[in-house]
Amino acid sequence: MATDTDFIAYLEEQAGLGARLTHRRMFGEFALYVDEKVVAFACDNSLFVKPSAAVTRLAPDLPQRPPYPGAKDYPVADELLDDGERLRELLLETAVLMPAPKVKKAKADGKAKKK
Numbered sequence: 001m002a003t004d005t006d007f008i009a010y011l012e013e014q015a016g017l018g019a020r021l022t023h024r025r026m027f028g029e030f031a032l033y034v035d036e037k038v039v040a041f042a043c044d045n046s047l048f049v050k051p052s053a054a055v056t057r058l059a060p061d062l063p064q065r066p067p068y069p070g071a072k073d074y075p076v077a078d079e080l081l082d083d084g085e086r087l088r089e090l091l092l093e094t095a096v097l098m099p100a101p102k103v104k105k106a107k108a109d110g111k112a113k114k115k
Contacts (some may be wrong), residue, residue, distance in 0.1 A: 002028040003042045011047060014084040015091055029068070034095035041074070043067040047081065048074035054093035058086070 008023055008030055015021050023030045023042070030042040041048045048067040049055055055062065055075045062080075064073040080087040 003030055003045050007045045008042060011042065011081065011087075014081055015088050016084050017088060017091065021091065027068075032091075034091050036101050037095045037098040039091050039094040039098060040077070041067050047077045049077045049090060050094055050098065051075060052094050052097045054090060054097055058090050058093060 011032070012021055012023075017034060020034055022033045022036075024033070026041075029044075031038050032040040032042060032047075039050055044067075046067075049059075049062075051074060059075065059077065059080065062075040062077055064075050066072060067074050077087065077090065080090060
């Protein structure tokens with residue numbers, strides 16, 4: 001079952017991060033970004049937070065399971081969806097620990113310039 005956009009809208013509302021929290025559709029599911037850093041995935045209407053020291057410190061008892069077949073286990077933060085403050089703190093702290101996005105190189109245009 002793919003994640004529906006109502007779940008994403010609810011998650012965004014609860015997190016209260018405004019434009020800092022964005023999402024992109026990936027393979028029928030969603031990647032969630034804070035300040036352009038991937039912090040979580042929404043799969044099957046569940047929130048899978050990237051494993052990090054932030055999860056260990058702020059929500060060590062979250063259950064873990066793979067977001068999709070063949071993936072490693074991720075903390076599932078569904079129990080935080082109704083606690084906007086804890087959810088926001090977890091997403092922000094996770095973002096601090098994630099690497100900056102890679103700068104994309106401009107694609108070389110394979111066509112020779114005409115003079």
